[in-house]
Amino acid sequence: MPTPFSADRRRFLSCSLVAMPALAAVPAFAAGDNARALDLLARAAALYQRRGDAALPAFQRGGAFDEAGLYVYVLGADGVLKASGGPSEVFIGQDVRGHRDREGGAYIATVLERARADAPTSLNYRWTNRRTGQDETKTVHFRRVGEAVIVVSQMIDRATATEARAWLARAVKALEQRGPAVLAEFNDVNGAFVQDDLYVFAIGANDMVMHAHGTQPRLVGRNVTYLKDANRHFIGREMVRRAKVGEVVETRYVWLNPVTRHKEPKTTFVQRVGQLVLAVGYYGA
Structure with a gap:
């Protein structure tokens, strides 16, 4: 029986050069932060590959993947948030595919669609920086591991x-x-x-x-x-x-x-x- 991630991968990959930005082209992270994010993603994906859902507590706030300025969250193929080390943890257990950025884009749904490929990739979307009041680019790096998607995101500052x-x-x-x-x-x-x-x-x-x-x-x-x-x-x-x-x-x-x-x-x-x-x-x- 096909899974949510198994539909016509060949067709998807044939258009991915247009649909998916290359890692090197993602500008929102500084070079050092970009490298940290990719390293965090690799480590988180490796742990989830070994342990499956038993690894989820490690991705919560205060866990082994709690790093300054970055956090990990895990999506199921059905769009349900399985774990989060950031503000989105209030949505754990909920289908978050309808969440939208400041330009109305369904960025979670886009992450799930692009994660059909096995290689790590990235997505930029627009979010409001409360410190400046300006819409800015926020980056997530992600990759599919089985029937889950592991995501590394930039942390948003807290309210004043x-x-x-x-x-x-x-x-x-x-x-x-x-x-x-x-x-x-x-x-x-x-x-x-x-x-x-x-x-x-x-x-x-x-x-x-x-x-x-x-x-x-x-x-x-x-x-x-x-x-x-x-x-x-x-x-x-x-x-x-x-x-x-x-x-x-x-x-x-x-x-x-x-x-x-x-x-x-x-x-x-x-x-x-x-x-x-x-x-x-x-x-x-």
Whole structure:
């Protein structure tokens, strides 16, 4: 029976000289980083070749493949994210083929298509650098290993307080202009309100229900009255109690950082809009 990666490889390879950029032509990595990325990819692919899914814990944040500025993630042939050492780990277990870059390109789907070839290759796509506000080129190197694709990516910087405040202001404006319909966009991982570790969540001021969450859909629809942080503080109650109309209020607590995998201080800015409390946070002391 043919597998997802076994369909007409000869036809694919015949067009790959046009479809796939050569490794030497990929400009987004500096020369040293490009060499590091390719070395990391070779080592990760070799480990997965030997151990299969038993190797997945090594690719998580804090594992043996945790390197400065780079991280590994693993895709199944079905588009399900199997492991990640970067911000995308919040999507582990989900089909991520629909994820798109800043120009609307389905870059994950493209990676899977190009990975039908057995040789390592690369892909450039456009992503927003929050430090500059400019769309820049981001590079991934990848190769197929059996029915999985091993990917090495550049790490995106974490959000700042200024960025989190600006993100909240945009969300408040959108809710005021469009009403509850905007909640669907807050929940859309490909939408305008989810970017790396910046996302919006919304709690009902009266029902204490999570009505939107940009990275943890399992929380949507749940009552968060008893939601606690690492120090056992009732953070849902605190946010709703302190939130005000027309004013941004800070709340601070300790929460698991999905990038570092450590429990860290987190500051979240909250503002009430009608019967909803909107919130956007960042990690740092």
